[in-house]
Amino acid sequence: MDFEKIEYKKAGEVLYSYEHDSGLKAFVIPRRGYLKKYAAFATNYGSIDSEFIIPGQEDVTRVPDGIAHFLEHKLFEQKDGNVMEKFSRLGSNPNAYTSFNKTVYLFSCTDRFDENFSLLLDYVQNPYITQESVENEKGIIGQEIMMYQDNPDWKVHFNLLKALYEKHPVRIDIAGTIDSISRIDRDTLYKCYNTFYHPSNMIILAVGDVDPESVFEMVEGSIPHSKPQPPVSRIYPEETGAVHTDYIEERLAVSIPMFQMGYKGGFYGEKGIELLMYETAVKLVLELLIGRSSDLYEQLYSEGLINSSFGADASVEKQYAFSVLGGESPDPVQVRERFCHVLETAKKNGLDRAACERLIRSFRGRFMRQFNSVERISHSFISVYFKGVSMFDYLDVYDKITFEYVNEVLHEHFKPESLAMSVIRPV
């Protein structure tokens, strides 16, 4: 059996990879000494893929919002009952999640990995959806949507995306709305399944104390041999660099205002490594300007304008990119002004080179720490893989990223017209 072994000496890690002739790729990251074993079966299909052209057809298909997530719920249903029961007989924990651009089915177990793994391979490939079970699921997902309506952290984030984007579907809740899911039926679910769950659009990953060869043999034996499917063309509305609206506010039962502000990135890299480089640079700028070791953080904290809930992050994908910073504040608008002031000063005077080097060192350590957790390895590996690179490429990014490039991104990403703010205020 043919598979590849790549050693990453600096990280003390090994990656095994295998390609099935259907186009499916499978990977193993071994963890000696760990009792938890983890496997994921993921498709490059998420909540933003609601308009597409099915390979071989000419017309555009438009499906209701929230259908990728709905399908995720329904795959657990099998002809002979709910597959969760089979996993729980084995004592393992099955789960699944849907994000903007992927749906991931997974389990973690400590014993009987092979049985669990073949169960995973089997149910993800064999949907059994009835109209009756679709109707039943609407009640459950309806409560999931309602739960998020009362979650201020979720609300403040999705409101920011609504402010940043005018048309792009990242502005829509992953689960859709009560109204959009009411329009989901069995046939549309199958249509999406058949379009996006072709092996060539999917990957498999196992993490833990498992034998790579036996994992790949099981994949080989379970996935039907077929030709790779041509890529699905996905249609995303065009967005300008400017934000849809620069401020959005909502009232919820919270004790203190919460805010997120963020920049809509105009950069859409084709090569994955560029995406990682850009993401790292945006994060470095945020840390330099308002991270825990910055002047601004110390000042805002001392003045009671931010507290330890404050944080910053960046999300960079092929189809969209944005940065986010936020937390709780009695006066979010003042935090924004103060940040913008420091930002403009940095654009004039440049960033702090020594601090930048220290932060890259910190990023490197934090990257290494991810390998303590099988869940985090899996999550990170799959996200980065669908950008067209490997998570291990971060090590290269930390070696190669230059202070000059970070300065460039400071000017390129953080433009006044790309800034929006979302605030949740107490009722």
Place this chain on the structure above:
Amino acid sequence: METGFDAGRPVRVSSFNGIDIYRVNTDKFKTSSIHFFFQDNLTRENVTKNALLPAVMRRGSMSYPTQRDISKELESLYGASFDCGVTKKGERHIIHFYTEFLSKQYVPDGTDTFAAALSLLFDIIARPALVNGRFSDEYLAQEKDNLRIRIEGRVNDKMSYSVDRCMEEMCRNEPFEIYDYGFVEDLAGITADELTAHYRTMLETFPMQVYLVGSITDGEAEKVSELLSGLERGNTVALRNGFARKEKADIRHVTEEMNVTQGKLCLGCRTNTAPDSDDYPALMVYNGILGGGIHSKLFRNVREKASLAYYCYSMLEKFKGLMVISSGIDISNKQKALDIMEEQLDDMAKGNISDYEMEATVKSMETGIKSLTDSQMNIVDFYLSQTIAGTRDDFSTIMEKIRKVTKDDVKAAAQRIVRDTVYFLTAADSAGNQ
């Protein structure tokens, strides 16, 4: 070095002056960590001061006088982390400080990360930044404000708020009802002098547990003992757990109104099973069958069959002897959901437990317990909880005990469960209110 199931077994390095130092040696992680716990009894008098202490202490130490200095040091140490805070386990109030850092073998330039991280953590704990012998008024004022925000911010996460409130309502007039982060109205009266005196009380009299996890050498463990033997210690506080039995109760209904779209329904019960009793493993299995995952009665009946909720589970508060069933539902479905929850409790008390439920629960608990050994934080928490409960189990002995639990044991545990309080978080003026 041991790996696998036994990797997480702690060895006591030394014990003196009410300080116990444990080492958990394992090389499977990329990082190592150092944890300090100071334990107190949960009391109205101390709770707010205990919560303020780590908040003020994290602002700076003698060698790292500002938060910014601490952050810079952590960044230089390859993104090491440091955190501190308070938590309650039963009626104990625990102040914890920890640091986690890349182990030496993964550091490109040979930095002695253990020594550096220990020195930072110890500086924060034992050498706080004092002004004229007391905490800075400025830091104190700011952290009082942050703590007030934190206490008031309890309502922001409705799921955990509803479970906490249910337990507090069950335990009114018992110390357990005290919220971990204290009382807003007690903040104003705390002066810098008083908090500094309380700091000395903590450092001198609170029983202390220290855990060193990861690739720790003998020399490094000794270094920690040496450092701590320099601390001035007095007589240590005698601690209680707060376990209470309550055999009979009229069910109390508590409704709280808030601006919410989804109702949160909690049913709180007394377990009447002490954390150190031989019956405790049966209670764990009971909870697993009732609401501990996708195989459980609550998940299958409230979510899958009745389609009333996205989540429905039960959880134990081991030390105090409580169990809470929690679910997020449409407000108009309160009675329907409550009926199904109560049916499951009745079912369990009658001993209606299928082989599937029993088997899936025990296996899922086994997976859960083994998985704890893959996280440093979980290993430490497991062993700290053992010392609080007064038990001496490790991961394999607890598993053996769980495997021996029979359906009759579970039924007996079920019959000790007493329903106590129904708590409902609902929308203001909602039609579904009763």
